[in-house]
Amino acid sequence: MPTSYPTAVEDYVKVIYSHTEWQDQPITTSVLAARLGLAASSVTEMVKKLAVQGLVEHVPYGAVTLTPDGTALALRMLRRHRLIETWLVQHFGYSWDEVHDEAEILEHALSDRLLDAIDEELGCPVRDPHGDPIPGRDGTISRPEAALLGAASEGSTVTVARISDRDPMLLRHLEAEGITVDTALVVVGRQPFGGGFIVRLPTGEERDLGEQALESIWATRQSSQTREIS
Known part of the structure; x- marks a missing residue:
């Protein structure tokens, strides 16, 4: 025990x-x-x-x-x-x-x-x-090989793997914007001069994400593999 x-x-x-x-x-x-x-x-x-x-x-x-x-x-x-x-x-x-x-x-x-x-x-x-x-x-745990969304390259297609639960207001905002776990996103790129990070939803709509969101969303390429930790 x-x-x-x-x-x-x-x-x-x-x-x-x-x-x-x-x-x-x-x-x-x-x-x-x-x-x-x-x-x-x-x-x-x-x-x-x-x-x-x-x-x-x-x-x-x-x-x-x-x-x-x-x-x-x-x-x-x-x-x-x-x-x-x-x-x-x-x-x-x-x-x-x-x-x-x-x-x-x-x-x-x-x-x-x-x-x-x-x-x-x-x-x-x-x-x-x-x-x-x-x-x-x-005690084993399997975690996807995900990285913060902000590190994704322009034009890439990624899938949201994890969203930090530390800020309930951010979770509500992202859900209202159509971004949850397993949402596929196309990275359009950053706006010039330090502007927002633009992603495209499966519906074709685009969303402008700020730094707080980018620090809370982990994404993975659809071919990404998982690793096991014991």
Whole structure:
């Protein structure tokens, strides 16, 4: 049976893992504090405790990295969070911009037995409503080889693989614009003199995306392959 940890510990390792899930920039205690909305001094003390428990490695003023045990715990929590988000959307009529906060609460409360039943009821989904991969029971996770939409070359055709759920207002805006997970987009290019990033929808309509959207949308070429992480 997996080791039981306090809620705060589970939240910390989940945020540490999530920070580098879609990009390679390591997380520091100051960035972690900003993500958690806590004082830097409190986060530093907690990171020391996590290191004592063997969940993280941390060099003062350097990056915080998960140990194998920390990674396993983070994946267990992400599985819970993302399955719950999917469950709320598919069975309770929640929209994709409403589920994050609910899942933050429920992920600590559900038993493993109920979570597995939810997984089976949903047909063992591999991703949540935002395109984030759902870890399997064994801790494996398959993620598409996606990059930020802004890195796509002019004239290329890409498919939206993931949209960050950190800003519910942005999710609502993109959905209203016709851009969700699996939407195919043709990259028209940037407007001159620092203008917007133009994409074309399957309907032929064009959308002008700002920097906030470009920092939140990951896309992949349709022939892109996936990689497995354990």
